[in-house]
Amino acid sequence: MARPRTPLLSRELIVATALRLIDAEGLDALSTRRLATELSVSGPSLYNHVATKDELLDAVVDSVMGEVDLSMFTAGAPWPRALRDWARSYRAALAAHPNIVPVLAQGPGRRPNALRLADAVFGCLVEAGWPRGQATRIGALMRYFVTGSALASFAAGFPEDAGLYDAADYPHLGEAHRLAEHRGAIDEGAFETGLEALLDGLLLRYERTVDGAAPRPHQGWRATKAGRSDGSTGS
Structure with missing residues (x-):
């Protein structure tokens, strides 16, 4: 079976991508639509890993606290x-x-x-x-x-x-x-x-x-x- 062209979606990948987006463009740049585009997935697929934008933002902030x-x-x-x-x-x-x-x-x-x-x-x-x-x-x-x-x-x-x-x-x-x-x-x-x-x-x-x-x-x-x-x- 051929390897998928994009990495399998995971909560860790979503959080890392969201943090990279915030680092580059600020908090206002973060949206479900923009994040889905960055990950080359459909918007609804994100909700299998993070239920809301607030939950995602909490996860991003907590990943920084983990550093x-x-x-x-x-x-x-x-x-x-x-x-x-x-x-x-x-x-x-x-x-x-x-x-x-x-x-x-x-x-x-x-x-x-x-x-x-x-x-x-x-x-x-x-x-x-x-x-x-x-x-x-x-x-x-x-x-x-x-x-x-x-x-x-x-x-x-x-x-x-x-x-x-x-x-x-x-x-x-x-x-x-x-x-x-x-x-x-x-x-x-x-x-x-x-x-x-x-x-x-x-x-x-x-x-x-x-x-x-x-x-x-x-x-x-x-x-x-x-x-x-x-x-x-x-x-």
Whole structure:
């Protein structure tokens, strides 16, 4: 029997194709008709695998959440280091698929990978001694920070037109036209600066609020700031 010219339709193929379409053209490009065209199938055949567009979008978002590394939460790392490494992996996944961020920012919903992520972060904080209410708020804070950092580029928002930044009106923006040229370094540097500041603040709060008799799994954190696992210095 001759091999079919197109791959057999599956939920995995549908989700991967939908993500590729969103990555290339944005959320508005996703429709049943467009997806069927991309897959060279009839529209109704898609419903054998995904019942609605909302279900498909949930599956696409959850596939992105499946790219986030959670291994640091089971490796026995101090909680600040675990949060730092997770935040970096989380941002990398979102930066690879920025068009999906507005949907993802709504919360985990019924998405298994997103729920595993929330469970891992919350569990790490509670096991470190954080009160459950504060652990919930910190998990939300971290998600706000990471998703916000991946939503858009600060540097790219400044046009590369030196004439736009008249010194009479904007005395401190004389070099702003160069920001877009260095977009990657600026955006990555801003994320790292914010992440370190956020974790330093949480560490101070931890030292004030967590019972001094409780285990202190954060003790290795300050040492790692002088020489991180990724070889950087923390400056």
